[in-house]
Amino acid sequence: MTRYDCLKGIASEVGQSLVITIGGGGSTEWGAVRPGEGNMRVRTLGLVQSIALGLALSLPKRQILAVDGDGALLMNLCALPTLAREKPDNLIYMVFDNGMYEASGLIKTATGVCADLIQIARGAGIKEAMWAPSLEDFRDKVVTSMEKRKFAFIGARVESGPEYIKQFKKLPRFDVSEVESVYRMMRYIEKTEGISVVPPPGPRN
Amino acid sequence: MAPEDGPKIILESMKEAGINFVTSLPDFNLAKLIELVDGDPEIKHVALCREEEGIGLCTGAYMGGKTTAIIMQNGGFLNSCNGLTTTALNFNIPMLLMIYYAGDIGDEGFSTLGSVTEPVLSGLGIRYYVLRKMDEIKNTIKGATLLATDSRRPVAVLLTKNVLGTRR
Numbered sequence: 001m002t003r004y005d006c007l008k009g010i011a012s013e014v015g016q017s018l019v020i021t022i023g024g025g026g027s028t029e030w031g032a033v034r035p036g037e038g039n040m041r042v043r044t045l046g047l048v049q050s051i052a053l054g055l056a057l058s059l060p061k062r063q064i065l066a067v068d069g070d071g072a073l074l075m076n077l078c079a080l081p082t083l084a085r086e087k088p089d090n091l092i093y094m095v096f097d098n099g100m101y102e103a104s105g106l107i108k109t110a111t112g113v114c115a116d117l118i119q120i121a122r123g124a125g126i127k128e129a130m131w132a133p134s135l136e137d138f139r140d141k142v143v144t145s146m147e148k149r150k151f152a153f154i155g156a157r158v159e160s161g162p163e164y165i166k167q168f169k170k171l172p173r174f175d176v177s178e179v180e181s182v183y184r185m186m187r188y189i190e191k192t193e194g195i196s197v198v199p200p201p202g203p204r205n
Numbered sequence: 206m207a208p209e210d211g212p213k214i215i216l217e218s219m220k221e222a223g224i225n226f227v228t229s230l231p232d233f234n235l236a237k238l239i240e241l242v243d244g245d246p247e248i249k250h251v252a253l254c255r256e257e258e259g260i261g262l263c264t265g266a267y268m269g270g271k272t273t274a275i276i277m278q279n280g281g282f283l284n285s286c287n288g289l290t291t292t293a294l295n296f297n298i299p300m301l302l303m304i305y306y307a308g309d310i311g312d313e314g315f316s317t318l319g320s321v322t323e324p325v326l327s328g329l330g331i332r333y334y335v336l337r338k339m340d341e342i343k344n345t346i347k348g349a350t351l352l353a354t355d356s357r358r359p360v361a362v363l364l365t366k367n368v369l370g371t372r373r
Contacts, residue, residue: 042292043292044261046288047261047264047288049261050259050261050264051292054226054263054265054267057226057265057269058226058269078253078258082252082258082262182268182296186268197268199354
């Protein structure tokens, strides 16, 4: 099972969902399978789940998806109990666990040796946390929680390595700069939610 | 105005500034303020386990139309430096940083932390205002929030015991 196949499997199902992805292969792949205004690429390892939670809490009617990696999640495990306390029903958090720092030289992460992210999440209070053992199951978990509007925390153990990286490097690059992706998403939210996020500059008359 | 009224006036000022989404992690001196924030029905309050999460939460909430603040100690501000740099500053995200100034003049036990706080804020290019007088609470918090929104950057208010009404 690969991350790219998992993402391809859900791309046509997510509609106008806002999708927060960690920089690296995941954002490139997601940008390739569902390009457009509803995508934000995050630079800070460990903040995908926090940014997605902030969005989900402030836009409770909007579906929010988070695409994260094992290295990034391991850097901010403190966010798991926070997520457990809030658990907004419009948030689906997906972590692709390849057991390595894929964008940083393929060195093993702790999950490549001993740590189990879903057990950690459950221990933090996220009872919904589950591994998706197959592509079909992954797609099914995402689609079901979107349909039922239920919080989901889905882990997928995926393959990676030098050959895999060569494949996703052939994909088109994420289409705009990170800063532009944030502004583009905020304007998209303004347009689709009918709210003001970034008002015109002052002074106010 | 007695310093004991500080937390209530700080909360009123935050609400007048339009703040409606707050993340926090306690210091002893912030406990009263955080209790008041948590009990206010007009504010969504998220309790953190580590302060850097709050930078992410405030970023997402801002993108969803909220006006945001994080309440933390200056040790927590140091915990947040990467998130502040590579998310808040990198993406032009405003947020009010309400930082308890441990190691400030008259405090005990945190002098190292106190001594690096203002230089680190300056190093990150984050503008900050030290709040020592009760009659400056309202203008400072409202002004700092407006400055954050207008500059699209985090702005810090350093809270001292003089305005939090705590003694140890």
